[in-house]
Amino acid sequence: MKETIIYSFKGLYRDDFRVKGYEFGSGGKSVCILGSMRGNEYQQIYSCSLLVKKLKKLEVEGKIKDGHTLMVIPCCNPYSVNIKKRFWSIDNTDINRMFPGYDKGETTQRIAAGIFENIKDYKYGIQFASFYMPGHFVPQIRMMKTGNEKVELAKKFGLPFVVLHNPRPFDTATLNYNWQIWETDAFSIYTSSTEKIDKISARQGVNAILTFLAKEGIIEYQGFAGFSSKVVESDKFISIRANAAGILDPMVKAGDNVMQGQVLAYIIDPYTAEIIQTITATTDAVVAFEYDSPMAYKNTALFKLIPGGW
Amino acid sequence: MSELIENIEDVVRFPLPVDEEFVIKRHRIEPSGENIGKRICIVTGIHGDELEGQYVCYEIARRIRRDSLSLKGIVDIYPAMNPFGIDSITRGIPAFDLDMNRIFPGNFDGDMNEFTASMIVKELEGADLVIDIHASNIFLTEIPQIRINEKSEKELVPIAKKANMDLIWVHGASTVLESTLAYSLNSRGTNTLVVEMGVGMRITPDYGEQLADGIISIMSELGIWEGEVPKTKEAIVAYDADGDDVCYLNAPCSGIYMKEKEHGAIVRSGESVGKIIDPLSGDVLADIKAPENGMIFTVREYPVVEEGSLMGRILREKVLNGES
Ligand SMILES: [Zn+2]
Numbered sequence: 001m002k003e004t005i006i007y008s009f010k011g012l013y014r015d016d017f018r019v020k021g022y023e024f025g026s027g028g029k030s031v032c033i034l035g036s037m038r039g040n041e042y043q044q045i046y047s048c049s050l051l052v053k054k055l056k057k058l059e060v061e062g063k064i065k066d067g068h069t070l071m072v073i074p075c076c077n078p079y080s081v082n083i084k085k086r087f088w089s090i091d092n093t094d095i096n097r098m099f100p101g102y103d104k105g106e107t108t109q110r111i112a113a114g115i116f117e118n119i120k121d122y123k124y125g126i127q128f129a130s131f132y133m134p135g136h137f138v139p140q141i142r143m144m145k146t147g148n149e150k151v152e153l154a155k156k157f158g159l160p161f162v163v164l165h166n167p168r169p170f171d172t173a174t175l176n177y178n179w180q181i182w183e184t185d186a187f188s189i190y191t192s193s194t195e196k197i198d199k200i201s202a203r204q205g206v207n208a209i210l211t212f213l214a215k216e217g218i219i220e221y222q223g224f225a226g227f228s229s230k231v232v233e234s235d236k237f238i239s240i241r242a243n244a245a246g247i248l249d250p251m252v253k254a255g256d257n258v259m260q261g262q263v264l265a266y267i268i269d270p271y272t273a274e275i276i277q278t279i280t281a282t283t284d285a286v287v288a289f290e291y292d293s294p295m296a297y298k299n300t301a302l303f304k305l306i307p308g309g310w
Numbered sequence: 311m312s313e314l315i316e317n318i319e320d321v322v323r324f325p326l327p328v329d330e331e332f333v334i335k336r337h338r339i340e341p342s343g344e345n346i347g348k349r350i351c352i353v354t355g356i357h358g359d360e361l362e363g364q365y366v367c368y369e370i371a372r373r374i375r376r377d378s379l380s381l382k383g384i385v386d387i388y389p390a391m392n393p394f395g396i397d398s399i400t401r402g403i404p405a406f407d408l409d410m411n412r413i414f415p416g417n418f419d420g421d422m423n424e425f426t427a428s429m430i431v432k433e434l435e436g437a438d439l440v441i442d443i444h445a446s447n448i449f450l451t452e453i454p455q456i457r458i459n460e461k462s463e464k465e466l467v468p469i470a471k472k473a474n475m476d477l478i479w480v481h482g483a484s485t486v487l488e489s490t491l492a493y494s495l496n497s498r499g500t501n502t503l504v505v506e507m508g509v510g511m512r513i514t515p516d517y518g519e520q521l522a523d524g525i526i527s528i529m530s531e532l533g534i535w536e537g538e539v540p541k542t543k544e545a546i547v548a549y550d551a552d553g554d555d556v557c558y559l560n561a562p563c564s565g566i567y568m569k570e571k572e573h574g575a576i577v578r579s580g581e582s583v584g585k586i587i588d589p590l591s592g593d594v595l596a597d598i599k600a601p602e603n604g605m606i607f608t609v610r611e612y613p614v615v616e617e618g619s620l621m622g623r624i625l626r627e628k629v630l631n632g633e634s
Contacts, residue, residue, distance in 0.1 A: 107618035
């Protein structure tokens, strides 16, 4: 294992800003795995740390095959993590809206450029990602449909779902999109949480990556075989929204199987505890996403359902 | 005698979780007499910490009331498209960490923000002109200017020239900007101008009056105003689709930026425009010099910089000479 500094600059009153990478194996640039880009992505850092530990062991045991360099970057943004701010410390910009970056531009454009320059030549790119809303996911690989996406590869992670979505305007400035444009096979991996550490789900994510690496002949690894992934287009998700605003009392969790008509949650009047809306499943489905905040705004997507069961 | 008809109405209204309603309001002013049926919309407050447009909204209403017989069409004023942001000194939408100007055209069936964005587009679509007033951000001061996506150049530059601004900056298209209000409206055939002027969190009354003069001039051009029209200035037009008209001053290191030139200053190549200092060591970390002849049209207002922070933008001399 080799530690490298991917990008850094001098702070005025803070320690230097540093993005650190951990390199394993030798030879061609094979796989790059990235953790948090935002200040609240604790689970993403933690998942990477488990992966670093595993790869370190596999390297010592000689189980990384010749001709493969692997890079793990647990955190692209320690400055925001350490002050518990989601986006960039001074100007609130999002590094994951700055790719491919610009080395003569503003700070977060430079960080994106500095990172991208180092990671754009890998054959595979895997990012532990987070959703913009607070909530829990059923573990999944997400891919953007750029024309370069390879669904069969994504299934090799053995996670329950592979989700495909069409890029929206802002997606064109994300790492995943630019990786694909630069012909890296890019995957976003969603474990169940972001701001809270879920150890089981983190281990499942790490196992999925190791399984993928083994199937691609990069490492020797015998983990759980995982699932035979179901491929879903994101527009086939059924969003179950609140019509009312109030306190959310959920009855089901991400990963649950639900029956048509089953109560998913109640919206409760915050002052009188009266039920103001009963939210039910519109079809038999798997709960793919569960919103996690006690306050429900009107029209918030509280659940995303994938029709069918498992 | 013709009187004005004035109404303050909701654009959207819906309940929030705890005993409050979310509401965006519109002030409509129209003549009770002859009305040519044309409509101009004055929009501001999409970024909650940009307040320059607040004074313009007030000033336009004041000028119309002062000379009420001159109004011949509809003037709709929307001072707060992001009321949560204005209330909490937040650029984006608090509680959602979203830039409101990245969610248009919205989605009627989406969450409250997407729904709101879709209602705003529905509300403004079909107007004869929309003016969306921004104020740079809290970091930079801008001379009064209109920014136009090259895709809408043909429709918008002639109108923008009547707006009494110092600069019209026609910039290159970018996919990311497709989710702005202006892009959504222009692509639906509703002409929309984006004004950037002054600085975040402050109001510059001179700029407000300059723009109000420009709006009255545009209203006259549209036939909505038959009263006196203030004399307007001719803007410098930068046709900068290739990014060749402007040079950027980015901080070479972190420190405290002491500007030495104000926005609007003409500078020569090699001339000092500011310094980056280190108050801890007492050292000058960098002397910032103009890389070329031109005009500083953006200047850093917030002194703390880190490597890469924008300290200013210079409009190249050739543009000032009309060779854009
Ligand atoms: Zn703005």
